[in-house]
Amino acid sequence: MDDSAPTRTQPQIYTAPRTDVSQNQGQFRIHLNFPGRAVPDHDDHGYGPLATVVESFMDPGTLIRMHQHRNEEIISWVPDGVMRHDDRQGNELVTDSDHLMVMGAGSGFWHAEETFADDPPLRMLQIFVRPHSLDLEPDIQHEPIPDAVPNEWRHLFGPEDGDAPLSVRNDVNFYDCRLDAGATVTLPSRPAWDTYLYVFDGAVTAGDDETEIGYTESGLVTAEDDVSVTATEESIIVAFCLNPDAPITRQGTIGR
Structure with a gap:
């Protein structure tokens, strides 16, 4: 045996059940997923620049009145239905399965969200990313995204110097x-970098040991080996590949 040969470790996958942190405001309900809580003895509810992933529900005919965010990047991912946005910069935008919205709150951004009475019930993810610096210039991106191809990853946002449709x-x-x-x-x-996996719909197994991750459950992979994910039923999954050592700020209105 060659003692100098490198050893290949099994991927480390920390799993977390569906969050028990929720808020119910009647027509608007949220479940807050904290990726850092998946790791034992981790002293941060977030994980590096990823503060929280919020599963949000809006009934038809719901208005979330104009309110301000500061010092966080808020991404609205809508796999089905519509989320209607307006803001004090004069934007009136509709985010749906064909569009993604990134709101860089920076030093302050006011916006409102709404569903019309004839819109379908809405279930979406609102993702809170910690920016690298405080009080950046407020900015909003709302762009069409590539068509989804079954059984292939679709890259939707990334760092500013990357090649994703939004940043x-x-x-x-x-x-x-x-x-x-x-x-x-x-x-x-x-x-x-590490990868955080969230199962929006369905159920999967991950890694060589076939770790089970079910509906609205998550897993954090902290090893560099390739990790396979297999759907045990038709599924929608999302993944965040992130730098755990990135410089971060923690003064966001919600994410922190």
């Missing part, structure tokens, strides 16, 4: 994937 002001890449039952993909990865 955030820190080291986070975001992907989504619609998996057929029995289909397998490899988690997005990058050397020295």
Whole structure:
């Protein structure tokens, strides 16, 4: 045996059940997922630049009145239905399965959200990224996104110097994937970065030991080996490939 040969470790996957942190405001309900809580003895509810991933529900005919955010990047991912946005900069935008919105709150950004009475019930993710610096220039991006291809990752946002359709002001890449039952993909990865997986719909197994991750459950992969994900039923999954050592700020209105 060659003692100088490198050893290949099994991927470390920390899993977390559906969050028990929620708020119910009647027509508007949220469940807050904290990626850092998946790791034992981790002293931060977030994980590096990823502060929280919020599962949000809005009934038809719901208005969330004009309010301000500061010092956080807020991404609205809508796999089905519509989320209507307006703001004090005069934007009136509709985010749906064909569009993604990134709101860089920076030093302060006022906006409102709404569903009309004839809109379908809305379930979406609102993702809170910690920016690298405080009081950046407020900014909003609202762009069409590539058509989804079954069983393939779709890269939707990333750092400002990347090639994703939209960008955030820190080291986070975001992907989504619609998996057929029995289909397998490899988690997005990058050397020295970690990957957070969230199952929006369905159920999957991950890694060589086939770790089970079910509906609205999550897993954090902290090793550099490739990790495969297999759908045990038709599934929608999202993944965040992020730099855990990126410089961060923690003064966001919600994410912190």
